[in-house]
Amino acid sequence: MTNKLPRVVIIGAGFGGLWAARALSGAPVEVILIDQHNYHLFQPLLYQVATAGLAPEDIVYPVRTILRRQANVKFKMAEVTEADLALRRLITTAGIIDYDYLIVATGGVTNFFGMESVAKHGFGLKNIDDVLAVRNHILRLFELAAQEEDPAVRRALLTFIVVGGGPTGVESAGALAELVYLVMPKDYPDLDYDEARIILMEASNRLLAGLPVELGVVTAETLARKRVEVRFGNPVADFDGETVTLKDGETIQAHTLIWAAGIRAARLADKLGVKQAGMGRLVVKPTLQLPKHPEVMVIGDAAYLESESEPLPMVAPVATQQARTAADNIRRLIGGQAPQEFVYKNPGVLATIGRNAAVAHIGKWQFKGFIAWVLWLVIHIVRLIGFRNRITVLINWAWDYFFYERAVRVIMLRPAKKLNKES
Amino acid sequence: MTNKLPRVVIIGAGFGGLWAARALSGAPVEVILIDQHNYHLFQPLLYQVATAGLAPEDIVYPVRTILRRQANVKFKMAEVTEADLALRRLITTAGIIDYDYLIVATGGVTNFFGMESVAKHGFGLKNIDDVLAVRNHILRLFELAAQEEDPAVRRALLTFIVVGGGPTGVESAGALAELVYLVMPKDYPDLDYDEARIILMEASNRLLAGLPVELGVVTAETLARKRVEVRFGNPVADFDGETVTLKDGETIQAHTLIWAAGIRAARLADKLGVKQAGMGRLVVKPTLQLPKHPEVMVIGDAAYLESESEPLPMVAPVATQQARTAADNIRRLIGGQAPQEFVYKNPGVLATIGRNAAVAHIGKWQFKGFIAWVLWLVIHIVRLIGFRNRITVLINWAWDYFFYERAVRVIMLRPAKKLNKES
Numbered sequence: 001m002t003n004k005l006p007r008v009v010i011i012g013a014g015f016g017g018l019w020a021a022r023a024l025s026g027a028p029v030e031v032i033l034i035d036q037h038n039y040h041l042f043q044p045l046l047y048q049v050a051t052a053g054l055a056p057e058d059i060v061y062p063v064r065t066i067l068r069r070q071a072n073v074k075f076k077m078a079e080v081t082e083a084d085l086a087l088r089r090l091i092t093t094a095g096i097i098d099y100d101y102l103i104v105a106t107g108g109v110t111n112f113f114g115m116e117s118v119a120k121h122g123f124g125l126k127n128i129d130d131v132l133a134v135r136n137h138i139l140r141l142f143e144l145a146a147q148e149e150d151p152a153v154r155r156a157l158l159t160f161i162v163v164g165g166g167p168t169g170v171e172s173a174g175a176l177a178e179l180v181y182l183v184m185p186k187d188y189p190d191l192d193y194d195e196a197r198i199i200l201m202e203a204s205n206r207l208l209a210g211l212p213v214e215l216g217v218v219t220a221e222t223l224a225r226k227r228v229e230v231r232f233g234n235p236v237a238d239f240d241g242e243t244v245t246l247k248d249g250e251t252i253q254a255h256t257l258i259w260a261a262g263i264r265a266a267r268l269a270d271k272l273g274v275k276q277a278g279m280g281r282l283v284v285k286p287t288l289q290l291p292k293h294p295e296v297m298v299i300g301d302a303a304y305l306e307s308e309s310e311p312l313p314m315v316a317p318v319a320t321q322q323a324r325t326a327a328d329n330i331r332r333l334i335g336g337q338a339p340q341e342f343v344y345k346n347p348g349v350l351a352t353i354g355r356n357a358a359v360a361h362i363g364k365w366q367f368k369g370f371i372a373w374v375l376w377l378v379i380h381i382v383r384l385i386g387f388r389n390r391i392t393v394l395i396n397w398a399w400d401y402f403f404y405e406r407a408v409r410v411i412m413l414r415p416a417k418k419l420n421k422e423s
Numbered sequence: 424m425t426n427k428l429p430r431v432v433i434i435g436a437g438f439g440g441l442w443a444a445r446a447l448s449g450a451p452v453e454v455i456l457i458d459q460h461n462y463h464l465f466q467p468l469l470y471q472v473a474t475a476g477l478a479p480e481d482i483v484y485p486v487r488t489i490l491r492r493q494a495n496v497k498f499k500m501a502e503v504t505e506a507d508l509a510l511r512r513l514i515t516t517a518g519i520i521d522y523d524y525l526i527v528a529t530g531g532v533t534n535f536f537g538m539e540s541v542a543k544h545g546f547g548l549k550n551i552d553d554v555l556a557v558r559n560h561i562l563r564l565f566e567l568a569a570q571e572e573d574p575a576v577r578r579a580l581l582t583f584i585v586v587g588g589g590p591t592g593v594e595s596a597g598a599l600a601e602l603v604y605l606v607m608p609k610d611y612p613d614l615d616y617d618e619a620r621i622i623l624m625e626a627s628n629r630l631l632a633g634l635p636v637e638l639g640v641v642t643a644e645t646l647a648r649k650r651v652e653v654r655f656g657n658p659v660a661d662f663d664g665e666t667v668t669l670k671d672g673e674t675i676q677a678h679t680l681i682w683a684a685g686i687r688a689a690r691l692a693d694k695l696g697v698k699q700a701g702m703g704r705l706v707v708k709p710t711l712q713l714p715k716h717p718e719v720m721v722i723g724d725a726a727y728l729e730s731e732s733e734p735l736p737m738v739a740p741v742a743t744q745q746a747r748t749a750a751d752n753i754r755r756l757i758g759g760q761a762p763q764e765f766v767y768k769n770p771g772v773l774a775t776i777g778r779n780a781a782v783a784h785i786g787k788w789q790f791k792g793f794i795a796w797v798l799w800l801v802i803h804i805v806r807l808i809g810f811r812n813r814i815t816v817l818i819n820w821a822w823d824y825f826f827y828e829r830a831v832r833v834i835m836l837r838p839a840k841k842l843n844k845e846s
Contacts, residue, residue, distance in 0.1 A: 038562065039833040057478035057831045064610035065832070077566045077834075094570050139461060143500045147517050187487035388822050392815055399811050408480045409488070410462040411500075 005030045005072075006334055009090065009099035011080050011268070013040050013063045016300030016319035017105035021073050023327030028334065031073040032097060034090075038062055038077045041128065042384050044316065045393070047168065050123075050131035050258070051175040052139065052183075052409045053400055058393050060128070061386040080106075083272055085293050101295045101330050104282065105323070106269065108301030108314055111262035111279060121241040122257040125168060134258060138179070139411045141255060142188050151195065156253035158196035161244050163236050164261030165202025166209070167351040170219055172260055173200040174354035177226040182404050198228045199252070203235040203261070208359065210313065210349055215359040218368050222353045236261075263314050265302045277304040278311060286341035288326050294333070297326040307344050317347050352376045355401060428453045428495075429757055432513065432522035434503050434691070436463050436486045439723030439742035440528035444496050446750030451757065454496040455520060457513075461485055461500045464551065465807050467739065468816070470591065473546075473554035473681070474598040475562065475606075475832045476823055481816050483551070484809040503529075506695055508716050524718045524753050527705065528746070529692065531724030531737055534685035534702060544664040545680040548591060557681060561602070562834045564678060565611055574618065579676035581619035584667050586659050587684030588625025589632070590774040593642055595683055596623040597777035600649040605827050621651045622675070626658040626684070631782065633736065633772055638782040641791050645776045659684075686737050688725045700727035701734060709764035711749050717756070720749040730767050740770050775799045778824060 006029050010017045013035035021033045039060040048054045063075050078094035083102075090097045110124030123137070124130040138160070145157040160180070162173045177198050185193060200207075200223060207216040207223075207230065220230045236257070238245040244252045265280040274290055275283045281304035284290060288297045288305070300319030305312050312318050322342055329339035348362030350372070358372035367375060377397065384390050399405050429452050433440045436458035444456045462483040471477045490496050501517035506525075513520045533547030546560065547553045561583070568580040583603070585596045600621050608616060623630075623646060630639040630646075630653065643653045659680070661668040667675045688703040697713055698706045704727035707713060711720045711728070723742030728735050735741050745765055752762035771785030773795070781795035790798060800820065807813050822828050 037834065038566065055478050055480035057480070057833060060833050062610065062832045065828075068609060076570065077563075140500075143461060147499065186491060187485060388818065388828070391818055395811065395814055395818075405488075405811070409485045410480060410483050411460065 006100040007032065007098070008101040008103065008330055009034065009097055010103040010105055011035075011090070012105035012107055012300070012302075013037070013075075014043070014105060014107045014300065014319065015316045016107070016302075016323050017103065018063070018066065019320045019323035020103050020105060020299065020327050021067060022070065023324045024072065024330070025070045027072065027327070027331050029072060029101075029330070032099075033063065033067070033073055033075050034078050034080060034092060034094075034097070035063060035075075036077070036079040038064070038075075040066060040385060042389075043126070044380060045384070046125050046127070046131050047172040047175055049128070050125055050134040050138075050172065051179045052135050052406045053175065053179075054393060054396050055408050056128045056132060058389055058396065059384070061389060066385060080268055083268065085272060085274070085290075085296060088295070099295075101333070102297070103323075103326050103330075104268070104272075104296065104298040104302055105300050105319070106266040106302045108263035108279075109266050110259055111264035112259060113262060115236075115238065118236065118239045118257065118259065121239050122163075122259045124259055125172060126263070134256075135408075136411045137256060138176075139409055142184055142191070143411075145191060146188050152253070154191075155195045155197070156242065157255050158191070159252065159254035160196075160198045160256045160258070161236075161239075161252065161254050162198070162200045162258045162260060164259065165200060165204070165207040165230075165232075166260065167349065169200055169202070169260035170207060170223070170351050170353060172258060173198060173223060173228045174226060174352065174357070176258075177223070177228050178354050178400075179406060181227055183400075183406050183409070186404070187409070197254075199254075200228050200230045201234070201236060201246075202230070202232050205232045208349070208351060211351075211359065211361045212366060215361060215366055215368060219351070219353055219359055222357045226354055226357075263301060269302050279304075279314070281311075281314075287329055287339040288322055288342055289329070289339065297329065299323055299326050305342065312344055318344060321345065350376045350379060429523040430455065430521070431524040431526065431753055432457065432520055433526040433528055434458075434513070435528035435530055435723070435725075436460070436498075437466070437528060437530045437723065437742065438739045439530070439725075439746050440526065441486070441489065442743045442746035443526050443528060443722065443750050444490060445493065446747045447495065447753070448493045450495065450750070450754050452495060452524075452753070455522075456486065456490065456496055456498050457501050457503060457515060457517075457520070458486060458498075459500070459502040461487070461498075463489060463808060465812075466549070467803060468807070469548050469550070469554050470595040470598055470683075472551070472831075473548055473557040473561075473595065474602045475558050475829045476598065476602075477816060477819050478831050479551045479555060481812055481819065482807070484812060489808060503691055506691065508695060508697070508713075508719060511718070522718075524756070525720070526746075526749050526753075527691070527695075527719065527721040527725055528723050528742070529689040529725045530742075531686035531702075532689050533682055534687035535682060536685060538659075538661065541659065541662045541680065541682065544662050545586075545682045547682055548595060549686070557679075558831075559834045560679060561599075562832055565607055565614070566834075568614060569611055575676070577614075578618045578620070579665065580678050581614070582675065582677035583619075583621045583679045583681070584659070584662075584675065584677045585621070585623045585681045585683060587682065588623060588627070588630040588653075588655075589683065590772065592623060592625070592683035593630060593646070593774050593776060595681060596621060596646060596651045597649060597775065597780070599681075600646070600651045601777050601823075602829060604650055606823075606829050606832070609827070610832070620677075622677075623651050623653045624657070624659060624669075625653070625655050628655045631772070631774060634774075634782065634784045635789060638784060638789055638791060642774070642776055642782055645780045649777055649780075686724060692725050702727075702737070704734075704737075710752055710762040711745055711765050712752070712762065720752065722746055722749050728765065735767055741767060744768065773799045773802060 078092040082091040112119040299322035352358040360367040360372040465482040501515040505514040535542035722745035775781040783790040783795040
């Protein structure tokens with residue numbers, strides 16, 4: 001590879017990988033971006049697919065289309081099965097790919113903390129498969145409840161547990177409450193909605209731990225008004241599909257458990273033979289380089305870096321900002337300059353709780369209620385990729401807001417991989 | 424069931440079943456509508472999901488929402504496994520359902536004419552699972568072709584066979600040609616599109632046999648301009664996933680075969696112990712009643728009835744018109760009057776061939792080209808159920824038309840049924 005441009009391989013087309021590829025536009029490199037899917041997924045709106053507010057196609061965009069006009073990047077849809085950092089070589093389902101520089105942006109997966117039964121019977125919210133399974137499940141439970149004569153069984157069918165009091169759990173619980181109490185009664189008018197329960201469980205003693213305490217309190221109050229029960233301090237210990245068991249032994253009859261209580265680094269991180277820290281994340285230097293492999297950078301959910309003695313959170317702005325620093329550092333390394341340390345600029349935290357209600361903490365300002373909600377809508381629309389997607393999402397949101405309608409309340413179990421065809 | 428209202432059970436929420444339920448609005452009956460899915464599917468646009476122009480959620484609508492304001496109808500999501508016409512009883516996955524009157528509107532399924540290998544390796548276009556499998560398959564082939572070094576293999580990967588020269592086959596071939604030649608080159612600019620082939624195979628000697636000969640000729644010419652090869656008179660005999668074998672022994676290397684060459688009645692028709700005719704359809708009297716069971720009516724694709732010595736075609740207008748007659752006849756039977764015979768009013772045939780091009784035969788008039796195409800667009804938008812769906816479909820079509828973009832070019836293999844959860 002001496003007389004050719006240096007090759008930068010990026011694993012993952014999420015916020016980290018995609019932003020890194022774009023930040024290398026015009027750089028004197030050949031970029032290969034690899035992802036197991038052919039689309040970029042806008043994860044912040046996954047919970048809306050789970051609660052039948054959006055279709056999966058509304059929050060994804062083909063990677064090739066996004067990168068179409070960038071001359072120095074190629075996309076390969078492939079899964080990386082092994083990485084040999086000594087040889088600078090990746091083994092993938094599309095063959096062997098060698099690199100001069102590597103950016104690991106493999107993201108995160110749901111962390112069930114080793115609780116296998118919860119992993120088997122519960123639902124994550126981290127990818128399209130997860131959220132379609134949730135949507136199908138919830139809609140099917142309503143059909144079953146509509147035909148169920150035994151009130152105890154009905155109550156269990158209509159009891160939904162969301163685990164995790166961070167933004168994802170809060171947003172999911174709020175959206176679920178609106179689906180169950182505002183939308184479903186129009187199609188299932190004969191059900192007794194006093195039999196339904198939505199419970200948000202948080203192991204600590206406050207919601208939205210990354211925000212000021214008062215916003216967490218406002219959030220809990222708003223959820224209560226939307227008929228979500230919020231429970232603190234009693235972690236989930238087990239779930240078998242019909243019964244949730246808490247740490248102190250209490251049980252709740254519920255057929256749905258949505259796990260929004262932890263993310264860990266995607267599994268490739270375990271295979272690199274490199275030091276990992278909390279949540280399986282790969283420890284990097286402040287320049288985002290692996291300590292023993294200066295040509296390898298790790299960004300986003302897969303990376304462990306501390307800022308002011310606290311590990312950086314596993315959120316999108318960290319990934320996109322690290323992506324730009326990693327890309328810039330690769331340009332510096334190629335030019336013979338020293339790489340720079342990453343400095344995180346926290347753009348604030350936004351969490352929506354449902355119609356007309358959200359909380360936001362940006363710099364020194366706190367927002368809540370309607371104005372925070374509008375802010376949330378605008379920011380998410382702007383950050384969504386794809387003009388057609390923005391329009392479709394806006395229409396779906398308008399429909400829901402004005403008509404209390406979520407038109408994607410359809411149950412579709414889509415085909416599994418067919419082994420006899422190219423899959 | 425003597426002092427209660429008579430119960431009408433309708434199996435199927437397609438064009439036939441749904442229109443029958445609506446036509447019984449206000450009638451002195453209790454209606455139960457059963458379907459294995461919780462949504463009504465707008466089948467005429469299925470091929471657009473197959474060619475990545477629309478998302479599945481754009482062409483379905485929850486049945487409960489459609490029937491929300493009709494007081495005398497209930498919906499049950501269930502599959503009918505057995506029907507006992509003597510006892511007037513259905514065995515379903517949601518329990519036993521007795522009826523006073525029954526409308527069988529179970530529709531049609533792809534007919535592979537007993538060719539098991541074709542059924543296994545080929546694709547139908549009759550439901551959401553089918554068309555998502557087609558979409559995923561086509562997109563994945565492009566990814567494989569982009570990485571394939573052997574030109575012979577590439578050509579096989581990029582050769583697509585559509586079987587059937589009726590409206591479905593013509594529309595699919597036209598849409599596929601636009602996807603392959605107008606849209607995909609923007610994301611796969613390095614492929615040589617001279618290596619791609621789209622072949623529409625029709626066993627007879629003309630396309631669109633239900634239309635005047637000259638429109639069939641215009642259609643073939645338009646398809647040729649869109650780079651679709653049209654071949655007559657050499658039926659497909661076998662397909663193993665990589666090679667298509669024709670009746671005369673000729674073989675074509677192709678990895679995709681889309682079967683639009685036949686529909687037969689859905690399998691429940693085989694289980695009723697009643698006389699069946701061509702395509703497994705149940706023979707009915709002109710009043711749509713089963714000859715030996717006057718309280719049972721069959722409509723739509725599942726029914727066999729001749730008009731002017733020709734079997735009625737298996738198309739949507741037949742189903743919706745028969746639905747109204749069947750509903751009306753049930754009202755008459757309840758009121759002690761004689762049922763009326765069904766008279767089909769052919770509203771004409773429309774088939775689109777792609778952008779700016781369609782053919783139409785309505786009454787004595789023939790249309791072709793741009794004006795027929797606009798007619799096709801308008802009629803399909805109007806007939807689509809759901810205002811949100813109409814807007815979303817319009818946006819997708821506008822995007823495709825003006826920008827040659829189909830934003831749903833994403834590959835998603837959705838989860839199969841999970842047996843440990845309610846499925």
